[in-house]
Structures are given as C-alpha cells and as structure tokens.
Amino acid sequence: xxxxxxxxxxxxxxxxxxxxxxxxxxxxxxxxxxxxxxxxxxxxxxxxxxxxxxxxxxxxxxxxxxxxxxxxxxxxxxxxxxxxxxxxxxxxxxxxxxxxxxxxxxxxxxxxxxxxxxxxxxxxxxxxxxxxxxxxxxxxxxxxxxxxxxxxxxxxxxxxxxxxxxxxxxxxxxxxxxxxxxxxxxxxxxxxxxxxxxxxxxxxxxxxxxxxxxxxxxxxxxxxxxxxxxxxxxxxxxxxxxxxxxxxxxxxxxxxxxxxxxxxxxxxxxxxxxxxxxxxxxxxxxxxxxxxxxxxxxxxxxxxxxxxxxxxxxxxxxxxxxxxxxxxxxxxxxxxxxxxxxxxxxxxxxxxxxxxxxxxxxxxxxxxxxxxxxxxxxxxxxxxxxxxxxxxxxxxxxxxxxxxxxxxxxxxxxxxxxxxxxxxxxxxxxxxxxxxxxxxxxxxxxxxxxxxxxxxxxxxxxxxxxxxxxxxxxxxxxxxxxxxxxxxxxxxxxxxxxxxxxxxxxx
Amino acid sequence: xxxxxxxxxxxxxxxxxxxxxxxxxxxxxxxxxxxxxxxxxxxxxxxxxxxxxxxxxxxxxxxxxxxxxxxxxxxxxxxxxxxxxxxxxxxxxxxxxxxxxxxxxxxxxxxxxxxxxxxxxxxxxxxxxxxxxxxxxxxxxxxxxxxxxxxxxxxxxxxxxxxxxxxxxxxxxxxxxxxxxxxxxxxxxxxxxxxxxxxxxxxxxxxxxxxxxxxxxxxxxxxxxxxxxxxxxxxxxxxxxxxxxxxxxxx
Numbered sequence: 001x002x003x004x005x006x007x008x009x010x011x012x013x014x015x016x017x018x019x020x021x022x023x024x025x026x027x028x029x030x031x032x033x034x035x036x037x038x039x040x041x042x043x044x045x046x047x048x049x050x051x052x053x054x055x056x057x058x059x060x061x062x063x064x065x066x067x068x069x070x071x072x073x074x075x076x077x078x079x080x081x082x083x084x085x086x087x088x089x090x091x092x093x094x095x096x097x098x099x100x101x102x103x104x105x106x107x108x109x110x111x112x113x114x115x116x117x118x119x120x121x122x123x124x125x126x127x128x129x130x131x132x133x134x135x136x137x138x139x140x141x142x143x144x145x146x147x148x149x150x151x152x153x154x155x156x157x158x159x160x161x162x163x164x165x166x167x168x169x170x171x172x173x174x175x176x177x178x179x180x181x182x183x184x185x186x187x188x189x190x191x192x193x194x195x196x197x198x199x200x201x202x203x204x205x206x207x208x209x210x211x212x213x214x215x216x217x218x219x220x221x222x223x224x225x226x227x228x229x230x231x232x233x234x235x236x237x238x239x240x241x242x243x244x245x246x247x248x249x250x251x252x253x254x255x256x257x258x259x260x261x262x263x264x265x266x267x268x269x270x271x272x273x274x275x276x277x278x279x280x281x282x283x284x285x286x287x288x289x290x291x292x293x294x295x296x297x298x299x300x301x302x303x304x305x306x307x308x309x310x311x312x313x314x315x316x317x318x319x320x321x322x323x324x325x326x327x328x329x330x331x332x333x334x335x336x337x338x339x340x341x342x343x344x345x346x347x348x349x350x351x352x353x354x355x356x357x358x359x360x361x362x363x364x365x366x367x368x369x370x371x372x373x374x375x376x377x378x379x380x381x382x383x384x385x386x387x388x389x390x391x392x393x394x395x396x397x398x399x400x401x402x403x404x405x406x407x408x409x410x411x412x413x414x415x416x417x418x419x420x421x422x423x424x425x426x427x428x429x430x431x432x433x434x435x436x437x438x439x440x441x442x443x444x445x446x447x448x449x450x451x452x453x454x455x456x457x458x459x460x461x462x463x464x465x466x467x468x469x470x471x472x473x474x475x476x477x478x479x480x481x482x483x484x485x486x487x488x489x490x491x492x493x494x495x496x497x498x499x500x501x502x503x504x505x506x507x
Numbered sequence: 508x509x510x511x512x513x514x515x516x517x518x519x520x521x522x523x524x525x526x527x528x529x530x531x532x533x534x535x536x537x538x539x540x541x542x543x544x545x546x547x548x549x550x551x552x553x554x555x556x557x558x559x560x561x562x563x564x565x566x567x568x569x570x571x572x573x574x575x576x577x578x579x580x581x582x583x584x585x586x587x588x589x590x591x592x593x594x595x596x597x598x599x600x601x602x603x604x605x606x607x608x609x610x611x612x613x614x615x616x617x618x619x620x621x622x623x624x625x626x627x628x629x630x631x632x633x634x635x636x637x638x639x640x641x642x643x644x645x646x647x648x649x650x651x652x653x654x655x656x657x658x659x660x661x662x663x664x665x666x667x668x669x670x671x672x673x674x675x676x677x678x679x680x681x682x683x684x685x686x687x688x689x690x691x692x693x694x695x696x697x698x699x700x701x702x703x704x705x706x707x708x709x710x711x712x713x714x715x716x717x718x719x720x721x722x723x724x725x726x727x728x729x730x731x732x733x734x735x736x737x738x739x740x741x742x743x744x745x746x747x748x749x750x751x752x753x754x755x756x757x758x
Contacts, residue, residue: 021694021695021697025697028701029697320600339698339702342698376557377691379688379691380651380684380687380688380689380699381651381688381689382651382688383655383656384655384683386655387655397596400554400557400559404557404558404559407558408557408559434552434556434558437548438553438561440547441547441550441565441568442547443547444545444546447519447547450520451519454520468693471692471693471696472696472731474696475700475703475732476692476703476728476731476732477731479521479522479727479730479731481520482523482524485520485523486514486519486523486526486542487544490526490544491544
C-alpha cells in the first residue's frame, strides 16, 4: 500500500490519482490484502444481517429514515437557519464554509486565536474530505488523530480505506510494527516488547493517547447528526476516545457537512437504531455523546460549529443524485460490495470509498478527473448496496445516472451555477459501438444478417481478442458462435411445419 | 394461452439452445409459444452504460413488438428486470426532462405482463414439477437482477428440486455477484475476473457437475472463466434442465 501519499485526499490531490480500474489492479493482485478484506467484510456483513433480522420493523425504520432525510433536504435552508439560531442561543458560534479552503481557513484561524499549536481530533470524515490536517500542518499546528484506526493510519503515513474501519487493510502484525517504529516520533513510545495481541495493542494506543487527551486545549470533531430544533450535536462511537476529545479541551471546533441536519430530537429515535446495527452490527453503540452549545463549568468553554457545503448544494440540485445526501456513513454498503472487497478502499481515492463513494465523490468533486469519471463504473450494478442501505439510497440508480452524465454530458450544477458539461473523453469507441448497436437493433433484418455473418465465419474466430476485447479474453474464453441463430432455426422449423408468422419489419 | 417469447439478443445470437429449450418446455406444458421475429434488444446495455437516450428507441420497439400479447416470457433475469424495473423509470425520466407522458404511456402496457421464465412457470402456470428428468448434480447461482430486482426468491430452486434425477448442491456465497455486470466485465476486467474466479471456485467446491443459472450473460462470463481455469463443470441455463426429459435428455 502507498506510504508516500502523505495521508491526504482532498478535492484536488497533489498528484493525479489513476482511474479506478488501474488503481484497483494492485489490490486485486495482493493476496494478503484480499484475504484481510474478505475476512473483515464477510464477518461484519454476517453480523449486520443478524442484528437487522432481530427487528421486525426494520423496513419501516428504513423508510422512516429515508423520509426524514428527504424532508430535511427539501427544507434544508430553513433547518440550517434554525440550527444556527439554536446553537448561537446555547453559547456556540456558527461559521459557514462554502468549500474546503474556506473551512480550513476558518478552523486554522480559530486554533491560532487560542495560541495553541496542537489539537486532538475525534475521527471526522468531513475534516479528511477537506484536508484539514494538512492545512493545520502548513500553519504549524499538529493534529493528533485519536480514533484507534485513525491513529494507525496517521502513524503509518497512510490513507483510510474504510468509512468505519479506516485501517481495515492492516493486520495485527503490521499494526504492531507501525506502533513500534512510529509512536516515539509522535509522543509516548510503544511499550518495550509489544506483541500483536489485541489487548496489548489497545493498551499501547491508550497510553499513547491518554497523554495527548490530558494536555490538549483544543479538540476538533465532526458529528453524526445535528438537531435543528435544539442545536444539539451528536457523535456516535465505540471507543470513548471521541468523548475525551469532546469534553476535555477548553475549545471544541466541529466541522460538519450541512446534510447531517435532522429537524428534531425525536428523529434520532430512528437513526440511533439503524446506524449502529448497520455499521458495527450492534444494537446500540457504546458511546453516544450529545452537546448543545456550552455549559458553565462542564466541558469546553468555547464551541464553534463550521457548517460545510463543499459540493453538497450542487448535489442537492440533482433530482436523481441528491439521494446520496441521505447517507449516514454506516458503511454497510462497503461491507457487502464485491467490488470493494477486491479493489480495496484506496482505489476510490477518497475518504468515502465503496459504493457510496462511487456516487458521492463524482458529485461532490465533479467528474473532471480520470478517477472521478471512472467511479460511476466501479460497480457491476448487483444491487447488494441498495438492499442493505438503512436510508434506502438506490445506489445503482445513481451510478447509472452518473454514467449518463459522464458519457452524454448535459446540464448540472457546479458551485451553485448551472453549467453544461461536455461528454467526457475516452468514450468515443464505446459511443460509436452503442450507436451501431442501436442501428442494428432497430432493424431485425440487419441483426439477422450480422448473426449469419458471424455463423459463417465461426471457425475463423480467434480465441483471444485484440484491442479492448483483450480485457475479456485475457481471463475468459469467448462463447462459440452457433451454426444457426435461434431466429433462423425458428423460421426454418416453423416454415417447414407451415406455421409462419414472420412479422419481421424492416428486413 | 398464447405467449410471446422474448429470447433476448444474446440468447438469439449465441445461445439458441436455450431458446429451443424454452419452446420445448412451454409447449410441453400446453402453452402456445410465438417468437415475434421483429424482436431485437431491450436496450439494457445502452441504459446501464449511460446511454439512456439511445435505449429509448429500443424500448419503444420492444413495446411495438410485444404490446399485443397476453404475456411475454424471457429466459433472462436481467432483461426481464430491464423491462419491469427500468422501463417505468425511463418513462419517469422523460417526464422529468419535460418530454411529457408519451414514453411512459407507450411502455406501460408491456411492463406488468413481462415475466422471467421461472416466474412465469411458478406464478402464472402454477407449476413447480414440469416433468423434467436430469440425472446430474447441479448447483444454482441466483443472478443479481433475478434475485434483487425481480425478487425471484426460491422459485428456480423449487423448480430444480422437482426435477427427477437431479441432486441440488448448495452454492456457498450464492447471493454474491459473479462479476459479469455487462460492460463492467471489460471496463473493470481485473475485478470482474477476480469475482468470476471466486464464484467458479465456490461452485467447484460443491462437487456438482453443472452450474445452473437463469441468465446466459452471467453464464457466458462464468463458462468462459471455467474453461480457462480448467474446471470440469459445465454452465447450463435452467431452461435446458427443465426442458430435458427421459425420452429427450439434455445433451
């Protein structure tokens, strides 16, 4: 796996990421990685299925979650203003960030104003999306990731490869090696003689992180939900490290995508059931932290909420694509995806990998790069993702919709303005083939002529194809063309029995 | 009852044996089968690759060809799903694009009367024992569109279980995609091939002689993989198993 990437994705990577098929090739050939991913995703997918099967109202919860999200997104402006009022009334300060740069400037400025040079972070995908750690580093501020898997990723100068389990591509022995060689550079070194037993690894992380929690004056978080009616933010986690980040520092800065809003406290009833069961396969996650502004003598004295757009209102403008904004980041779609299982998370070039990443990234970032234009094709459209999604995002529908945007172009919204997108390059041969197929299929006589030509030349057909066809024949034999197509057999046998019903038009 | 066989362009061109099996099977069950020769392609490959507008004339053509029949039967889960699930969506999209109701209205009649073969047998004809004889061990792969779009459920396995002489072996990881996915097979050839190889190894592990599915597109990918991996299994469409009898065995 890449160790030279510096751990950033950002909207504009420092170097161009290859298109998905090329990026996936390495992972497909890596037997250890394939085995790690297969074991991890299959274990959690089976557990999830059992946790979901326990509830007899699962389908209704799923529908409720979908409807709450759709309602909120339809009235997002109103709910965001309500949220801002409630957070402000509770002693917090709300900042609005249109894009990654603006969000990074706001957060860097807020940290600099405290005079601190280091911050602790609870795992936050929004801050990874905008490349906040790198922006802070450029300003001389060190950000410490405190989620165990994020710590592994940060110490290994690596990139996350899963929404819920960012270090899913690492096994225990690799983690022990990373702890041994890297912890000392970041703070408290790993204990002498550290082995790769889970308990010892967890203890090493605990000792290393405890030092940072007790020292840090600034914490940075994301949030799973923001309740508009009360101004309450919610973080759902397993380790308790998040709660340390949220409660111990004097200043708390939360960077949250605007789509994380829910109207009312009671809406959490639905998501606090569907999220843990879908993500960790638990009935309830170990730690659910909620906070509303600031409270004297309890927790952070200053609270800042940075509301992040970064392509979300553009996505909202697309009536098919907008359902991607329902996502509650559970990662169930990753765990059932046969493509993710074999390609790994890094091939998606984003903090959002897997099926949801394949529809979210090309919308948040646009389809200008080779990678983003290839992501809508990173699926066999098998539909397993849609089946498990707790907010019923029809991922195959959006994938096909985005394929259409890539090959046909058309009108869509970018940076709040309507733009007309030109069809992407590199699809000329495919476009011509589709047009030719369309012509043949419009005339049954042409189809029959083609079939007869193929049958006549069948003995001359090569076993391996040249050009783009090699992609098929490198691993698969081609089917043999039969001597006679079905339609010729039908005509021959029915004519003989006197039963002709050839309604063939345009022959 | 008189039905139209929508064989699909892939079967017509490459797998005529499947078409002959459907005719034989349905005729044996007392169904009058017609093959309207004007049929071509449902437009699935165009639609799923992002060429929805080019799929529209094919969908209209489909509706012209099959609109007058009582029922349309197809031995393909994915082409059946194209008509049933995606034709209505194409109509909605055209409406959303300000092109009115014409497409939706044109396509609407064929949607509810298009059936995948096993669905037609179990739901419309009400049979699970079709009088077939197939003295081989078989493992069944439920293809994704049949499974998740059409919701075929256990219909294919109920049909197979009633076949005399047939031993049905459970396929491990049956509900996982085989990796075909239309143009996915060439656009993401490495991942597709890895999925195909895993599916073939899973099928081999059952010890069955035959890998059966209700969609030849998936079987084309799996069969091509099997010969390359030198397995001794054979890919066989469910129609050919159900058509086989003691008097006229499968060959």
